[in-house]
Amino acid sequence: MVRYIIRRLLQAIPLLFIISIMIFILLQSSGDPLATMGGRRTTRPEDRARLSRIMGLDQPIYLQYVYWLIGNDWVQIDVDNDGTPDTYGQRKGVLRGDFGNSLVNRGKTALELINERLPNTLVLMIPAEIIILFFSLVVGIYSALRQYSLTDQLITTGSFIGFSMPIFFVALASMYIFAVNFRKWGLPYLPTVGMFDPKVGKTFGQVATHMILPIFSMSLVSISGYSRFVRSQMLEVISQDYIRTAYAKGLSERMVLIGHALKNAAIPFVTLVGIDIPFLLGGAVITETIFGWPGMGRLFIDHLTRYDTPVVMGILMLISLAVVICQLLTDIVYGWLDPRIRYN
Amino acid sequence: METNVTKTNIPAISEVEKPPLLLSQLVFLRFKRHKMAVAGVFILILMICYAIGGTFFKTEAFSLVTDTSIRLNAPSSVHLFGTDAVGRDILARTIYGGQISLLIGLIAMILEVIVGVLIGAIAGYYGGILDSILMRFTEAMLNIPQIPLLLVLGKMLSDKISPISLFGRQFSGSVIVIIAVIGLTSWMGLARIVRANFLSLREQEFVTAARCTGTKNRSIIFEHILPNTMAPIIVSATLAVANAIISEAYVSFLGVGVMPPTATWGNMLNGAYNYIESAPWLWIFPGSLIVLTVLSINFIGDGLRDALDPRALTQAE
Amino acid sequence: MGALLEVKNLKVQFNTLEGVVQAVNGVSFIVEKGKTLGIVGESGCGKSVTVLSVMRLIAEPPGKISSGEVLFEGKDLLKIDKIHMQNIRGQEIAMVFQDPMTSLNPVLTIGKQISEAIIVHQHVSNEEAFKQTVNLLELVGIPQAEARYNDFPHQFSGGMRQRVMIAMGLSCNPSLLIADEPTTSLDVTIQAQIVELTKSLQSKFGMSVIWITHDLGVIAEIADRVIVMYAGYIVEEADVFSIFENPVHPYTLSLLKSLPRVDSRRYERLAIIPGSPPDCIHMPAGCPFMVRCGFAIERCGVENPLLEIVEDDHKAACWVDVKNGRAE
Numbered sequence: 001m002v003r004y005i006i007r008r009l010l011q012a013i014p015l016l017f018i019i020s021i022m023i024f025i026l027l028q029s030s031g032d033p034l035a036t037m038g039g040r041r042t043t044r045p046e047d048r049a050r051l052s053r054i055m056g057l058d059q060p061i062y063l064q065y066v067y068w069l070i071g072n073d074w075v076q077i078d079v080d081n082d083g084t085p086d087t088y089g090q091r092k093g094v095l096r097g098d099f100g101n102s103l104v105n106r107g108k109t110a111l112e113l114i115n116e117r118l119p120n121t122l123v124l125m126i127p128a129e130i131i132i133l134f135f136s137l138v139v140g141i142y143s144a145l146r147q148y149s150l151t152d153q154l155i156t157t158g159s160f161i162g163f164s165m166p167i168f169f170v171a172l173a174s175m176y177i178f179a180v181n182f183r184k185w186g187l188p189y190l191p192t193v194g195m196f197d198p199k200v201g202k203t204f205g206q207v208a209t210h211m212i213l214p215i216f217s218m219s220l221v222s223i224s225g226y227s228r229f230v231r232s233q234m235l236e237v238i239s240q241d242y243i244r245t246a247y248a249k250g251l252s253e254r255m256v257l258i259g260h261a262l263k264n265a266a267i268p269f270v271t272l273v274g275i276d277i278p279f280l281l282g283g284a285v286i287t288e289t290i291f292g293w294p295g296m297g298r299l300f301i302d303h304l305t306r307y308d309t310p311v312v313m314g315i316l317m318l319i320s321l322a323v324v325i326c327q328l329l330t331d332i333v334y335g336w337l338d339p340r341i342r343y344n
Numbered sequence: 345m346e347t348n349v350t351k352t353n354i355p356a357i358s359e360v361e362k363p364p365l366l367l368s369q370l371v372f373l374r375f376k377r378h379k380m381a382v383a384g385v386f387i388l389i390l391m392i393c394y395a396i397g398g399t400f401f402k403t404e405a406f407s408l409v410t411d412t413s414i415r416l417n418a419p420s421s422v423h424l425f426g427t428d429a430v431g432r433d434i435l436a437r438t439i440y441g442g443q444i445s446l447l448i449g450l451i452a453m454i455l456e457v458i459v460g461v462l463i464g465a466i467a468g469y470y471g472g473i474l475d476s477i478l479m480r481f482t483e484a485m486l487n488i489p490q491i492p493l494l495l496v497l498g499k500m501l502s503d504k505i506s507p508i509s510l511f512g513r514q515f516s517g518s519v520i521v522i523i524a525v526i527g528l529t530s531w532m533g534l535a536r537i538v539r540a541n542f543l544s545l546r547e548q549e550f551v552t553a554a555r556c557t558g559t560k561n562r563s564i565i566f567e568h569i570l571p572n573t574m575a576p577i578i579v580s581a582t583l584a585v586a587n588a589i590i591s592e593a594y595v596s597f598l599g600v601g602v603m604p605p606t607a608t609w610g611n612m613l614n615g616a617y618n619y620i621e622s623a624p625w626l627w628i629f630p631g632s633l634i635v636l637t638v639l640s641i642n643f644i645g646d647g648l649r650d651a652l653d654p655r656a657l658t659q660a661e
Numbered sequence: 662m663g664a665l666l667e668v669k670n671l672k673v674q675f676n677t678l679e680g681v682v683q684a685v686n687g688v689s690f691i692v693e694k695g696k697t698l699g700i701v702g703e704s705g706c707g708k709s710v711t712v713l714s715v716m717r718l719i720a721e722p723p724g725k726i727s728s729g730e731v732l733f734e735g736k737d738l739l740k741i742d743k744i745h746m747q748n749i750r751g752q753e754i755a756m757v758f759q760d761p762m763t764s765l766n767p768v769l770t771i772g773k774q775i776s777e778a779i780i781v782h783q784h785v786s787n788e789e790a791f792k793q794t795v796n797l798l799e800l801v802g803i804p805q806a807e808a809r810y811n812d813f814p815h816q817f818s819g820g821m822r823q824r825v826m827i828a829m830g831l832s833c834n835p836s837l838l839i840a841d842e843p844t845t846s847l848d849v850t851i852q853a854q855i856v857e858l859t860k861s862l863q864s865k866f867g868m869s870v871i872w873i874t875h876d877l878g879v880i881a882e883i884a885d886r887v888i889v890m891y892a893g894y895i896v897e898e899a900d901v902f903s904i905f906e907n908p909v910h911p912y913t914l915s916l917l918k919s920l921p922r923v924d925s926r927r928y929e930r931l932a933i934i935p936g937s938p939p940d941c942i943h944m945p946a947g948c949p950f951m952v953r954c955g956f957a958i959e960r961c962g963v964e965n966p967l968l969e970i971v972e973d974d975h976k977a978a979c980w981v982d983v984k985n986g987r988a989e
Contacts, residue, residue, distance in 0.1 A: 018484040026496060157380075160646070164639040166590050168597050169631045172617060180621050192620065241763040247718055248758075249778040249829065250751030252744075259777070263768050282489030289598060290617045300492060301598055304499050316492055323487045338768060339813040 001335060008331050012324045019320045020094070024065050027309050027316075053079055056089065068100070069093050094317065100310035104303060110314040113299060120195065121288070121295035123207070125280055128215045132222045133273065139223065140230025141257070147235060155227070162224025167283060171217040171290045178213060193292035214291045218283065222276075229272060233265040240264070267337050274330025278322035374651035381647020387640035391633070395446055398439030407436035408605050416623045426625035429615065438630055441607035444515070445589055445634070448523050448608070449641075452588035455527025457581050460534030465565050467535070468542025479539070486532045491594055497525040498600040516606035526591045534580045541573035575652035579645055586641035593634050609634045664732075665837055665869045666692040666715070666754075671729035673707075673714050680942040684710045686893040687729075689968075692837065697863065697870040699884030699901070701877060701916065703938060707893040708873045709759075712839045716756055717746055733837075752782040755830035759842040761822035765814040771798075772810035775829045782833045797828040801858060820851035824858070831862060838863075839871045844879060856882055877920050881905060889913045892938050892949035895968055899975040909977040911954045948980070956981045 052058050054077065056067050067075070072089030079086045092098035099110040143155045175192045182189035190213055191197065196206035237243065238261055246256045284297035292298075296315060303311040335341045375381055411431035419426040425434035467478040498521065505517030545551065546569065554568050589609075595601035596610030604611060609630040616627035673685040685707045692698045700708045713719050715731050717738060731738040733754065738746065750756075758764040766774060775797060776790040785793070791810070798806035801824040814822055823843055830838055840859065844852040856879060863870055872883050880887055880901065887904045889897040889912065897910040908914050915934045936953040939945055945952070951961040960980050968978045 015480070015484060015487065018480060019487055022484060023488065026500075160380075160642070161639060164586070164642045165635060166593055166631075166638070168593070168613065169627075169635055172613075172620065172627045172631060175617070175620050176624055180624070241758060241760060242766040244718055245756075245758060245764045245826075245829075246766065248716060248750055248756040250747045250749070250781060251777065252747055252781075255777075255781070260766050260769070264766070267768070279489050282491040285491055285495065286594060286598065301495065301600075304495055305600065307499075312496065316488065316496070319489050319492065320487055323489070327487075340767060340815050 004335060004341075005328075005332060008328055012328055016321065016324055020069070020317060021065065023313060023316050023320070024068060025061065027313050028061060028064065049081070050079060053077060053081065056091075067091055067093065070095055071098060099314035099317070102303070102308055102311050104306050104308040104311075110308075110310040113303075113311055114296060114314055114318065117294060117296045117299045120293065121281065121284055121297065124211060124214055124218075124287075124293060124295060125284065127211065128218050128222075129277065129280065131215060132219050132226065135219065135223045136226030136230055137269075140227040141234055141262070143227065143231045144234035144238065145257070156231070159224040159228050162220055163228065165221055165224075167217055167221050167286055168290060170220050171213070171287060174213055174217055175290070195294055210291075210293075214287050214293055217290075218280070218287055222280075226269075226273070230265065230269055233268055234261060237261045237265045263337065267334060270333050270337065271330055274326050274333070275323075277326050278319055281319050281322065371651045375647050378647035378650055380643045381651075384640035384643030384647065387636055388644065391442065391637050391640070392446065394633075395439055395442030398436075398442075402433070402436035402439055404436075404440050406433060407440045407607060408432065416619065416626075418623075419625055425629045426623065428612070428626060429619070429623075434612070434625060434629055437607040437612055438609065438633055441609050441612055441630065442633060444519060444602065444606060445592060445609045446637070448519065448526070448592045448602075449585040449589040449637075452523045452526040452530070452592075453581055453584040455523065456531045456534065456584050456588070457577065459528065460531035460580075461538050461570070461577060463531065464535035464538025465542055465570065468539035469546055469561070469565050469569065471543070471546075475539075478535075482532045482535055485529070490529055490591070493529055494525055494591060494595050495598060495600050497529070498522060498595045501525065516603045518601065518603045519606060519608075522592055522595065522601050525595075526588045530584065530587060530591070534577070534584070537576050537580065538573060541576065542569055545569045545572055578652060579649045582641060582645040582648055586638045586645070589634065589641075590638055663694060664691045665694045665734065666871075667730075667732040668711070668715065669730040669732070671711065671714060671731065672727045673710050673719060674725055674727055676723045676725070677942075682942055683944060684724075684893055685714065688890070688893075688895055690888055690895065690898065692869050692871060693885075694836075694869055695863075695867050696885040697872055697883055699880040699887040700871065700873045700890060701875060701880055701887060702890035703875060705938060706890045708890050709841050711890070712756070712841060712871060712873060716750060716754060716839070718756075748782070751778045751835070752833040753835055754837045754839065755833070755835040756839045756841065757823070757826045757830045757843045760846050761819060761826050762814070762846070764826060765822060767814055770811045770813055771817070771825045772812075775825070775832055778829060778832045793832070794828075797832055798825070800831070800862070801825070801828045802854075803828075819847055820854065823847060823851075823855055827855070827858065827862075831866070834866060835868060837869045837871065839873075841873045842875070843872075845874065845876070852879065859883065877905075877916060889916070892944070894949065894965075894978065895976075896950065896979070897975075897977040898968065903975050907975070909971050909975065910979050911956050911981070912950050913977075915955075948978075 049058075056064055056072060056077075059067070067089065068091075071091045071093030073092060075089050076085030077087055077089055078084065091100065097111065099114075102108050102110050102113055105113060139155060139159070143152045146152045178190045179192040180189075191210050192213060195210050196202045200206050238257075243256060243261055246260045251259070281296065284295060285301055286297070287293065288295045288297035289301055300312065300315045409432060411427075413431065414423075414427050415429055415431040417423055417427040417431075423433050423435065425438065428434055428437070463478050463482065467475040467482075498518075501518075501521040501524075505520055507517050508515050508520065542565075551564060551568060554564050559568070592601055592608060593610030593613065596608050597613045599611075599614045602608045602611050612630040613627050616623075616631075619626050667689075668691075669689050671685055671688045672683075675682040675684055688707070688711055690698065700711070702708050710719065710724075714726050715733075715738065717726075719726065726739060729739070733749065738749065741749075765771065772791070772794055776787070776794045779785060779790040779793050780787070783790075795806045795810060798809065803809060803821060803824055809817075814825070817825065826843070830840075838859075843859075844855050847855065859870065859872075860883060862868075870883070872880070874880060884901045886900050887898070888895050889904070889910065891912050897904070897908065897913045899907075899909075904913065905917070908917055912934075919933060934953055939949050939952065945962075946965075947960075947962040948954070948957075948965050951957045954961065956979075958981060964980075966978045966980050968976050971977050
């Protein structure tokens with residue numbers, strides 16, 4: 001098991017390198033960081049040249065990548081271009097936790113900006129994921145056990161429609177129904193935008209009520225997709241011989257389902273969920289934008305539209321890192337659930 | 345025991361059997377049994393008629409007219425679907441936007457299939473180092489979340505290409521960018537399926553036979569193996585159209601996709617959430633069109649998957 | 662000795678897309694206490710469905726027990742409630758399945774899979790269940806039983822897995838053990854071991870056994886009484902000696918001829934039964950075996966023969982007196 005984890009870790013490292021190179025090349029060819037820094041003012045040519053030397057933009061792209069990765073505090077820079085090096089570089093590089101400074105928010109590092117927003121995203125994502133997992137399992141298993149019944153057919157059709165829905169449509173529709181129309185009809189209605197009402201302040205109740213609609217929109221689509229998967233996995237498992245053996249032993253239906261079927265059905269489900277979790281962060285861009293939620297998704301789109309490369313790059317790298325880590329965790333859980341993997 | 349004793353009353357077995365059906369007939373029969381898939385075909389045809397037939401009632405120029413004096417007007421007899429934030433007619437824009445959205449779905453799918461099949465086929469057929477390089481690349485692409493990647497690429501490139509004319513219409517160059525970006529970021533799943541099928545098929549005897557007769561690799565890949573792995577490709581391609589339409593809607597919705605004035609169902613929704621209270625028609629019409637289209641394509645894909653399932657095809661009908 | 666299990670006129674059908682499959686068509690038999698009943702037939706002849714119906718393990722839908730009685734110690738198992746049936750399964754009637762690879766849950770240890778039945782039926786503590794399980798594993802001949810308690814099915818060989826299955830079946834000391842082709846997927850030498858094991862355990866615990874197989878060689882070794890099934894019907898029933906010495910039905914006859922014999926001459930080819938069993942959806946009007954039968958007469962195509970007493974305790978369903986070569 002330990003060797004298995006180490007092997008997976010060693011495989012993850014080159015993967016992260018490939019990803020970082022791809023993202024780096026992609027982003028370096030976009031926008032003009034100097035223009036972004038200057039804001040509305042036009043920068044003088046000699047300042048541009050000086051800045052680009054400080055930032056290392058005059059170097060070939062592979063060197064820029066090296067500086068981004070491990071920093072340039074070991075390189076001397078000739079800032080005024082007079083032939084003698086004046087100073088050492090200041091960047092520490094991603095490997096030492098330096099993603100660079102934000103070009104838009106002067107004086108803040110990209111990591112600081114991300115750290116400010118990440119908790120807000122997690123506050124939204126963790127409850128959402130719990131709700132998604134719980135309901136997908138319940139709905140999927142129920143539907144599988146009542147295969148071909150009316151309820152099963154309703155659930156199957158409903159989940160098919162649900163999983164074909166773009167998340168923004170669900171978000172807009174739920175906002176329209178539960179916030180706009182409920183207020184019109186004099187019913188208790190839900191807030192639509194932001195994390196809390198500024199007049200009340202950031203209380204637990206405020207944040208909780210503001211979370212309902214975003215979580216509902218995200219969960220509906222995911223639950224639809226996952227419950228279909230759980231249903232088909234359960235159907236596959238309960239048709240297996242060992243389930244018949246379990247019944248032949250005289251176990252009750254509940255014991256067979258929970259003790260025998262669920263563990264087998266959970267193995268592929270864990271894999272799917274483990275791969276998907278970090279992608280929720282990507283999906284958060286849309287949910288957070290619609291609901292004005294001050295999370296990482298909003299940060300991403302705001303800074304992308306202003307070409308703030310270090311922040312965008314940082315977020316992309318963090319998500320990719322999350323993907324790789326989640327895959328690793330998935331593999332470990334997988335090995336723990338499935339003895340056939342563990343002992344090979 | 346001899347078999348030729350008293351066979352008088354024995355019915356010939358062949359009488360009971362019906363003549364075998366062609367594969368395509370069988371697939372069609374099975375598809376027809378899938379009611380939702382048939383409904384999907386019907387809805388999709390309606391959508392296409394809407395986007396194409398609508399041009400006879402509203403001109404494209406009309407869909408582009410801005411008039412702030414009638415901005416955010418509710419649906420009325422003049423503007424059946426209302427007007428948007430700069431006073432454009434939403435009905436006309438859903439017609440011309442529909443053309444673009446469907447076009448993006450279709451062409452991005454073709455691009456995705458070409459890239460996915462090529463990479464999967466080459467990796468699966470040649471194997472070895474080529475396979476591991478291509479698969480590492482595929483894996484890396486899969487590990488970058490698609491929506492942020494689409495947004496980055498869309499933002500970087502959407503204003504880089506000048507407008508183009510096609511079918512007598514003027515498109516924003518960003519349409520081409522979005523098609524390319526969607527096509528080039530969604531081929532990985534298909535490539536993996538194709539590779540897996542090639543890996544198993546290349547070991548089979550008909551491939552060995554083709555090799556022995558000196559058939560060129562290219563011909564083996566495209567004429568011998570590829571036709572045997574069409575079923576999953578057809579299903580993936582169908583679903584890819586729906587995914588491309590949704591992806592376009594996502595990026596355009598966030599304002600980094602297809603640039604106005606060219607309308608798509610997606611970019612008509614851009615900023616609609618700011619008027620959620622005052623002008624719900626801004627999102628209800630284009631949003632519903634997207635949902636209907638995507639849903640119908642997904643149903644068709646589901647029906648095709650069942651109809652083309654090789655396990656089901658081997659059974660007698 | 663009296664009857665432990667009596668099945669009367671059991672009929673089972675399956676509703677499929679293509680139509681209704683009549684899997685079991687009015688089967689009746691008796692299992693006596695301490696005796697072994699062998700059920701022989703080709704795959705798809707309804708032997709497994711018959712015993713699965715006794716256990717009420719037929720999936721409904723698509724399956725349906727359309728009529729009949731299954732009297733176990735006088736109670737009709739088809740009429741009792743779910744909870745009652747759960748108490749009988751595993752405790753009174755246990756079952757060993759054909760493929761020990763797929764019949765054991767791959768993600769649970771074999772110890773857990775055996776002990777859970779003990780805990781459910783005997784309401785004992787975990788420690789007690791552990792002790793009993795280790796005893797059982799030793800009993801069925803698994804070396805280092807205690808150490809292997811926490812192993813998973815894939816760590817055992819095919820024969821060992823089947824021993825685990827048998828241990829599981831014996832765990833609550835059942836009065837009836839149903840073995841559904843338990844040796845089919847095993848090597849010949851292992852087959853013999855499993856048969857010997859079952860016989861010794863049977864004499865030790867005095868249980869009855871239903872042994873299903875398509876292998877007449879195994880039947881000869883283990884069964885007291887034999888029923889031969891074809892297309893959901895019992896076509897012949899007799900004690901094991903009569904079946905081998907004095908077969909009456911043409912199907913039994915051809916089964917015996919297709920059995921290799923040590924004393925046969927080398928150039929003598931094994932007989933094959935031409936054709937395949939009938940489609941159970943469109944069952945022919947007359948005798949289901951007629952198409953493949955070398956003795957068929959005209960009446961066979963019109964009327965299906967019933968199971969009738971031929972002599973003493975020997976029953977068969979055939980219009981033709983095979984031995985004397987003429988119609989009865």
